[in-house]
Amino acid sequence: MKNSTTAIELIITYMSIGWAMVMFTNPVVFKASENFNLINEIFQYPWVLGIIAVVVASVKILGILIQNVRVRWFGLVLSGIFWIAMASCFLVASGSIQLSTGFIAYSGVAVLALSASKDVMMSDRINKRSFGRKNKATKRRSL
Numbered sequence: 001m002k003n004s005t006t007a008i009e010l011i012i013t014y015m016s017i018g019w020a021m022v023m024f025t026n027p028v029v030f031k032a033s034e035n036f037n038l039i040n041e042i043f044q045y046p047w048v049l050g051i052i053a054v055v056v057a058s059v060k061i062l063g064i065l066i067q068n069v070r071v072r073w074f075g076l077v078l079s080g081i082f083w084i085a086m087a088s089c090f091l092v093a094s095g096s097i098q099l100s101t102g103f104i105a106y107s108g109v110a111v112l113a114l115s116a117s118k119d120v121m122m123s124d125r126i127n128k129r130s131f132g133r134k135n136k137a138t139k140r141r142s143l
Contacts, residue, residue, distance in 0.1 A: 005072075009060060012112065013075075020051075023053065030046060059074060076120060077113075080117065082110075087105075091107075
């Protein structure tokens with residue numbers, strides 16, 4: 001049974017690790033832009049958000065390394081939730097609903113993560129079905 005990692009999974013994992021690195025290495029990131037006001041109110045310290053981003057990335061990496069579809073799926077769902085939260089903070093950062101590049105980019109990443117989570121589970125189901133059929137067909141031929 002083939003268990004292939006998608007490019008979307010790798011890119012979203014890269015983005016989570018990148019966010020974590022920025023949060024760990026830039027202690028004034030929340031003060032750099034008004035877009036981070038709500039995120040600052042929720043998390044108060046960038047390193048807290050960095051830890052969350054590392055955990056989200058680690059779940060996906062673990063799922064890829066142990067080739068476990070359910071762990072990969074869970075990591076992608078966590079990523080979707082994480083990026084929805086970030087996009088939502090950027091959407092209402094100014095006190096009213098206002099489209100920003102941060103909202104558009106991070107909501108797009110969230111949609112990709114949730115779409116990839118569905119694809120991971122669907123491909124696993126298809127692989128399991130075709131794997132079972134292949135064994136039955138082989139048994140019939142050998143009889």
